[in-house]
Amino acid sequence: MTAKNESISEWLSGGGRAIPLFKVFMPAxxxxxxxxxxxxxxxxxxxxxxxxxxxxxxxxxxxxxxxxxxxxxxxxxxxxxxxxxxxxxxxxxxxxxxxxxxxxxxxxxxxxxxxxxxxxxxxxxxxxxxxxxxxxxxxxxxxxxxxxxxxxxxxxxxxxxxxxxxxxxxxxxxxxxxxxxxxxxxxxxxxxxxxxxxxxxxxxxxxxxxxxxxxxxxxxxxxxxxxxxxxxxxxxxxxxxxxxxxxxxxxxxxxxxxxxxxKHVAGNLAKHRAHAARYDEAFAGLKTVTPLKRTDAGESACWLYTLRVRRRAAFVRAMDEAGITVSQVHARNDKHTIFRESARPLPGVDAFAAEHICIPVGWWLTEEQLACIIEAVCRFDGN
Ligand SMILES: Cc1ncc(COP(=O)(O)O)c(C=O)c1O
Structure with missing residues (x-):
């Protein structure tokens, strides 16, 4: 998935692209x-x-x-x-x-x-x-x-x-x-x-x-x-x-x-949550792109914003073309050889792992970047 000559860390943090999935916060x-x-x-x-x-x-x-x-x-x-x-x-x-x-x-x-x-x-x-x-x-x-x-x-x-x-x-x-x-x-x-x-x-x-x-x-x-x-x-x-x-x-x-x-974490968390709320509203009516649910019994840190997308490979390509870094972030662990003795049917994991993808949600996003992400996701859903 990474572009030629690009390290994994460069790719995850956006590389040359406009909108990174993760960014290191380091106050002066x-x-x-x-x-x-x-x-x-x-x-x-x-x-x-x-x-x-x-x-x-x-x-x-x-x-x-x-x-x-x-x-x-x-x-x-x-x-x-x-x-x-x-x-x-x-x-x-x-x-x-x-x-x-x-x-x-x-x-x-x-x-x-x-x-x-x-x-x-x-x-x-x-x-x-x-x-x-x-x-x-x-x-x-x-x-x-x-x-x-x-x-x-x-x-x-x-x-x-x-x-x-x-x-x-x-x-x-x-x-x-x-x-x-x-x-x-x-x-x-x-x-x-x-x-x-x-x-x-x-x-x-x-x-x-x-x-x-x-x-x-x-x-x-x-x-x-x-x-x-x-x-x-x-x-x-x-x-x-x-x-x-x-x-x-x-x-x-x-x-x-x-x-x-x-000293800064409360402000950053508030931004993650505000961005997630914007996405919830913007993506509510979509047909093929569905955000995960968050608990009513508490409040998420919104470190990730995860969608389930049926045509995930096409979605990743569309986001790549729009300059938006996306990733599954974690792969299911049960397929690794080291865990082979624990293998068993897990229909919930199958459904999730086949479709999940995370889009940028963090404190670093500008208003323009949020609008660009919302536009790109809605455009994909409409196609
Ligand atoms: C879910 C989860 N558990 C554990 C860890 C391990 O944390 P660390 O990298 O600080 O060892 C990570 C790290 O990314 C994680 O995402």
């Missing part, structure tokens, strides 16, 4: 913040990480937050804290980044696919209930495009069966469900601050925990099993490690960028 204040931290004499995990975690509290709706080096690390850590291991099953969605599901294999557990609602891209809670078995240890629910899953139903299933609920909220920073931030509803919620997310720390992530006990254990496991807050001077050498951990912590350079980003 980052430069001063970086200068301060880079020459402070301390760039590891320190006071800026602690402050970043405090500033995330109102956004994630819990005080038990661990800043990490990626969203993928957050998923690894959540599975570990849920004590997922060999012999366990984890119910998950294939309609996501492989970062959601590869950590399940890394724990030595088996992936059990649940089907999705083909009109939201989110996990079907009724199918999760059907697939719970004696080996089920956890469920991972992905909020496609930032639109919250049915967290009420999923958490009720978790409580009934003693299964931990992990949200992959990597698309959903700033989303809300039943009046409270995504991050406050389940045992764990995993966020990504990778380059093109609602906020970026270049690479980074966070794990929001419901319980202080999980957060305490996670705080040790994110750095080799050693308590970095220990008052002892030479804690690296003196600490006794009772449980082995990882090197998943965030450092102060990333946190300094994150702190600057947080």
């Amino acid at each position: 204040g980052v430069l001063d913040a970086l200068k301060d931290v880079l020459y402070s004499g301390y760039i590891g995990e320190g006071p800026r990480v602690a402050e970043f975690e405090r500033r995330l509290v109102p956004w994630l709706g819990t005080e038990h937050i661990l800043a990490l080096n990626s969203g993928t690390s957050a998923i690894h850590l959540a599975l570990r804290l849920a004590d997922v291991g060999p012999g366990d099953d984890v119910i998950s969605s294939p309609m996501t980044c492989v970062a959601t599901n590869e950590p399940i294999l890394e724990r030595g557990a088996r992936v059990v696919w649940a089907d999705i609602d083909p009109w939201t891209g989110n996990m079907d809670a009724a199918d999760v209930a059907r697939k719970i078995g004696p080996r089920t240890k956890a469920v991972i629910a992905v909020h496609w495009g930032g639109n919250p899953c049915d967290l009420g139903a999923l958490n009720a299933i978790g409580r009934e069966h003693g299964v931990r609920i992990i949200e992959d909220a990597c698309h959903a920073f700033g989303a809300r469900y039943r009046g409270a931030p995504v991050g406050s509803h389940s045992d764990f919620a995993c966020f990504s601050f990778q380059a093109i997310k609602e906020i970026t720390t270049v690479d980074g992530g966070a794990l929001a925990c419901r319980s202080e006990n999980d957060a305490e254990r996670g705080r040790l496991l994110r750095w080799y099993g050693i308590d970095r807050r220990s008052k002892r001077k030479d804690f690296r050498c003196e600490a006794d490690i009772v449980e082995h951990g990882y090197k998943f912590h965030m450092h102060d350079v990333a946190a300094a960028i994150g702190l600057e980003q947080l």
